[in-house]
Amino acid sequence: MRRNRKFISAQTGICLVAVIATSAPVAASQGVFECLISPYQTVEVRSPTDGLLDKILVKRGDRVEEGQTLVVLESSVEKSAVKIAKYRAQMNGRIQSSKSRLELAKKNLSRIEVLLQKNMISAQIADEADAQMRIAEAELHDALENQELAKYDYLHAVDLLNQRTLRSPLAGVVVDRMLNPGDLAESGTGPRPILKLAQIDPLLVEVALPLEAYGKLQVGMTGTVTPEGGLGSHAASVTIVDSVFDAASGMFGVRLEILNQNGLIPGGVRCQVVFPALQAVAANPQMHERTVQSASP
Structure with a gap:
């Protein structure tokens, strides 16, 4: 199994570009920042040994619990x-x-x-x-x-x-199923995985902030996240504040975590976040000007 966490510190440029591309200068001037909600982690379920697939007990969209049997190989x-x-x-x-x-x-x-x-x-x-x-x-x-x-x-x-029975390493949902019973499961990272899982509780919220906001947010502070689609507003806590800026935009990344125990919030949706600690900063014309320049193509 191969885990693939989307830490903004590892993919700063990609995450910042994605968030900055959706930034709205008017919203930033009001203290609202565009963000992106993503799964906490994704896992590719692979077989540690070669073998014929006997049973696949889940399909795309199914919810799974940690330790639940997912795949049985002929044994x-x-x-x-x-x-x-x-x-x-x-x-x-x-x-x-x-x-x-x-x-x-x-x-x-x-x-x-x-x-x-x-x-x-x-x-x-x-x-x-x-x-x-x-x-x-x-x-x-x-x-x-x-x-x-x-x-x-x-x-x-x-x-x-x-080893012929594969169990879920996390509680989450089945994102995709690539193989079916009767297919050959091969060990290693080259062949296609059997399943792809995503942990959606908690969820990660990635947001890009301008230079003027740096130093005003700390780990443990809170923000209010509003996903698209009328899914309500939710409290989120800051877990990462990047110390390395994106040179092209002059912005830095912040990560928050949001609880999603009932699974109502999907991963991969855009959102808006408001930080109480940045309300005073949002009224700063210099920050508004930098945000407009960063969001411009």
Whole structure:
């Protein structure tokens, strides 16, 4: 999966041009600035391994929750491997036989030690019995290690099987579905993704402001955002104030976040934002003049 966040700090020129192109000088003179609402983040859902698509459980426009199953790849081979690995991890025959041999070797050594104390056998026989017991102990230890290794093989097989099920990394909406059941899902960034998701709670609001407003906005301040389409006005908080200006326009970018728990506000729409902290600045004729020049083609 590849995440693609539209941070204005990473795409300052593009975002500023998009916002400045829609700026209205008259609105700026009244303390209202043009802005753009975009998803908080977009994610391309890709398969970590090659495989045939068995099921795609969502379609474009569906809402998804974090952790929800989205795609299932054909996984008969992986399921068989899990069953085999699980059976091996539960095998106890070798362990039981090793325990029995060790118990017998200990009893044999105990009897020989009694006979050795009475000088009825040689020390060589006692040494051989001690060696047999140590060999039995090593065999039991080896059997236990093999069972532990089999358990790890089982976990590895389960992990490979889990890779055949793709789940949503976020709560949001399905923006697009590029593949269908029966198509081949390929790993890597080159092939087409299976799905494209967007997180729309919260939403990002990008706005370009003139030089005169710089230093008057800080992270944590609020603004009132009004999307197009009669979707009402909403409070938004400033999360980023750029320290690098766009040289062509003389403006800088500001990012806000707006809560969208009910999902009524769509991403990708234009909006207007009013900052209470800039009401006095908006009446400044110099700011109005710069905004007019920046918005001019």
